[in-house]
Amino acid sequence: MxxxxxxxxxxxxxxxxxxxxxxxxxxxxxxxxxxxxxxxxxxxxxxxxxxxxxxxxxxxxxxxxxxxxxxxxxxxxxxxxxxxxxxxxxxxxxxxxxxxxxxxxxSGDEEASLIYKGVKLSGAIEDLSLIMDIGGGSVEFILCDTENLIWKKSYNIGAARLMQKFFKSDPISDEDKNNILNYIQHELTDLFEICKQHQPKTLIGSAGAFETFAELVSSSKKSVIDLDTLQSYRFDFDEYITLSIKLINSTHQQRSKMPGIIPLRVDLIVIATLITNYVLGRLKINQLKLSTYDLKMGILATEL
Structure with a gap:
């Protein structure tokens, strides 16, 4: 078919x-x-x-x-x-x-379920993990292990929403950053509570911004990754942190010249980085992976 x-x-x-x-x-x-x-x-x-x-x-x-x-x-x-x-x-x-x-x-719940199915199909889930899908309108979090979806929720803290609400400076100011982080902290209370109980070991980013992170890390090492053939990618944590600091401190023009950032993501990537870093820090996670399989692959998985 x-x-x-x-x-x-x-x-x-x-x-x-x-x-x-x-x-x-x-x-x-x-x-x-x-x-x-x-x-x-x-x-x-x-x-x-x-x-x-x-x-x-x-x-x-x-x-x-x-x-x-x-x-x-x-x-x-x-x-x-x-x-x-x-x-x-x-x-x-x-x-x-x-x-x-x-x-x-x-619904947000249906979206999270399909993202889980897509990421599972990629083979990226190897231990107790938290999947994060940063969209423009919402961010989905899915707590899971290799066999089970333990908990899931969709939050209206997508990168486009936060950008329109808070991102008023270039490069992003401490005030804008703090406003975003305070907002995220307030919105994600129940996520942090459930993760305190289960303590996931790995954060798996579903496609989107995480593909950009992978391309930027690779280009900084003068290597090339083919996202069309790749199902998952494990980040060197220190390399990701170095990149994230560079993204947050850079201007719009500096980011637009970075090989690996598509025009749509030049500003959105700053919001995605702030969310990712906050979640990693708050949950004390130091393993980060990319799943190139996301919602659409989850829809495909339901047809197999």
Missing amino acids: RIAIIDMGTNTFHLLIAEINGDSFEVLYKTNVPVKLGEGRINDNIIIPEAFERGIECLKNFSKTILNYQAEKIKATATSAVRSAANGKDFVHSVKEQTEIEIDIL
């Missing part, structure tokens, strides 16, 4: 087309487009007209690609920006009208 999977994130829309044979699969095509659906007024829970149109245009193009690949099944999901927007259902309706694509708006 040939399946097309669309993941409509707050910043990026993803399309993955795969051929499934029994319990194995082959990825035939994948792409992502920086739609920036949460641009401008995500904290007002509104998709602004320009972002609305960009989303529709992107899905029209995805629809043509899906037709070319003759996919027999389409699974399209939307996450934080659509589920929290007052006009999110209007967007879903417009997409159906103009492209015939039916969108399933995932």
Whole structure:
């Protein structure tokens, strides 16, 4: 069976087309487009007209690609920006009208479950771990071991939300940093309580910003990693910390020149770094991994 999977994130829309044979699969095509659906007024829970149109245009193009690949099944999901927007259902309706694509708006809980399935499929879970998926609108945390999902929760502290709310300086000021960290600390109280009980050994970052971290660490060592063929990657912890300090202290222009940062992530990566460092420090975790498998691979896993 040939399946097309669309993941409509707050910043990026993803399309993955795969051929499934029994319990194995082959990825035939994948792409992502920086739609920036949460641009401008995500904290007002509104998709602004320009972002609305960009989303529709992107899905029209995805629809043509899906037709070319003759996919027999389409699974399209939307996450934080659509589920929290007052006009999110209007967007879903417009997409159906103009492209015939039916969108399933995932709850935060459903999103976390699918991220877990994707990361599990990658083979990245080797011990008691905390999975973190930093999206534009929300951040999902999943406490798990190699066999079980122990606990999961989605929080509305995505990088685009925090950037629009707090990131007003260049390079980021101590005041902006402290405002972000105080906000995260307040929001993640129950995460820290559950982790105190279980004490996860490893933080696994699901795709997105963590792929950027991996590319930046690699380019600093003059080596190249192929994220298209890689399922997971273990960071040297000291190398990650050195990189994170550099990212936080750099200006927008300095980051934009770093090989490995796509334009969409030049500022968002600062927020992602602050969240990651805070969680690592608070939970005293010094093992960090990347899973390139994320939500869309979790959707694929449910079809195997």
